[in-house]
Amino acid sequence: MRTVRDAAFDVMRQHGMTTVFANPGSTEVPLLTGFPDDLRFVLALHEGSVVGAATGWAIVREQPALVLLHTTAGLGNAVGALATARVNRAPLVVLVGQQDRRHLVQEPFLAGRLEGLAGDYPVRVETPARAQDVPGAIGRAAHAARVRRGPALVIVPMNDWAEPADDVPDPSPAALRTATGADPAAVREVAALLAGATAPALVVGAGADHADTWSALTDLAERLGCPVRQEPFGARAGFPQDHPLFAGHLPADRARLRTVLAPHDVVLAVGAPLLRQYPYQDGPLARPGTRMALVTDDPAEAERAPAELAVVAPLPAFCAALAEQTPKRAGQPYGGPETAGRPTPPPSDADGPLRGADVLAALADALPADAVLVEETPSSRPELHALVPARRPLGFLSAAMGGLGFAIPAAAGVRMGAPERPVVAVVGDGSSLYQIQALWTAAHYGVGILVIVLANSGYAVMDRLAELHGGAAPWPPFEEVSVSGLATALGCPARRVTDRGTLRRELGALLPSLGELTEPLVLEVAVAPDPVFQP
Structure with missing residues (x-):
């Protein structure tokens, strides 16, 4: 039966x-x-x-x-x-x-x-x-x-x-097709907005993380000669971050956001909310005179956007058509001064303790260009964005919701779904504890991921927030916790790193052959909290 x-x-x-x-x-x-x-x-x-x-x-x-x-x-x-x-x-x-x-x-x-x-x-x-x-x-x-x-x-x-399935009805469409083309009238409207701008800027988000969209947005940015910035808290990269026109990540507070957007009379966001913030602050997102538009494939994102114009469309096709209809602006240098000199964290003291920025700088030196970096290190996220650019589509992935416990299981799932891509997860020790059990799954099924744990024995980002609020934090550090010990207990190989020489040797040996890993490995790196850095 x-x-x-x-x-x-x-x-x-x-x-x-x-x-x-x-x-x-x-x-x-x-x-x-x-x-x-x-x-x-x-x-x-x-x-x-x-x-x-x-x-x-x-x-x-x-x-x-x-x-x-x-x-x-x-x-x-x-x-x-x-x-x-x-x-x-x-x-x-x-x-x-x-x-x-x-x-x-x-x-x-x-x-x-x-x-x-x-x-x-x-x-x-x-x-x-x-x-x-x-x-x-x-x-x-x-x-x-x-x-x-x-x-x-x-x-x-x-x-x-x-139960018997004799009278199971036709279950659902065998195939369901949705539109993949771009509305010509909407393309013309956005193209006209850009053509009338004297100082445009692009903001890209997770929705633009697709090879065809990257290619089209690169063409569009080069025609405009304008800076491209990543949305605040972007869960994926929407543009090649090693491109000369990439100008870094937007700040997540309105005061700094208004300053960054002040030189621009038109801001076009593609595949990003317009513009998601974290701490509440009074005032508009941009200064008067800045016109804002959004192109997204998410109707809900469009409906809540504080934009002059919002367009819902399939992004690869729309961006390709938009680039084709956007004339090259005369006199615009390719990668001009407004995109030069993106801030990077100050160098650390070679004789001082290891910091998260030291680990990320060493990672950037040898990380394969096609690697997927899964991030969950709130206190070191600005340093990661500044030091480790996403160079390929899906080069960067994090939890868009902001909740912890995503990176380790997601890294395992990414490698299982795309075994040809090298995968590294960078997590804080506090973050790792929310789903440390995922290391057993990676070990049992032979999922070759590298998990770099920045171990500062506490909730460093929470400590910073407490300082900003002018009070003492009631939570203690958790110096007794050994992430490498927990990993070993779950059947996952692990090593602990406490000095620069060992860190360089470990990453120098692991990263060139990251794609060949056939089992997970945890590198628990003891670090002191990074000084506050706001790129």
């Missing part, structure tokens, strides 16, 4: 979801026993690691990843990671196990009130009315995840998998 489970597996295959990231429980056992040989099961030891790894896999593969969670406890543990996946615009299909449908009305042990538990972060939530509707729900979730780029949930009672 063909079962709902059999039909569901066929739908998964149809959508390329043949890798399942999971931390299962009893309500998922009926789906998983006798698992088909052509599907790959990846176990993680916490739901945050499950979703984090799937997020990295989905981003690099540009297709939905399949996640399996265990009723209320599993979905509840995963909510923060699902929020990160939504803001990182990662397509996920999330199957959530539920108690047996036949006695749900009595709310038996492990029955979950699952709808709404993840809030508004899922792009779709389905609770099939009958078992035979499960395969179609999975197909619809795959389409929703792909088109709306976020997690789509399907809640499945445990007995549904064994």
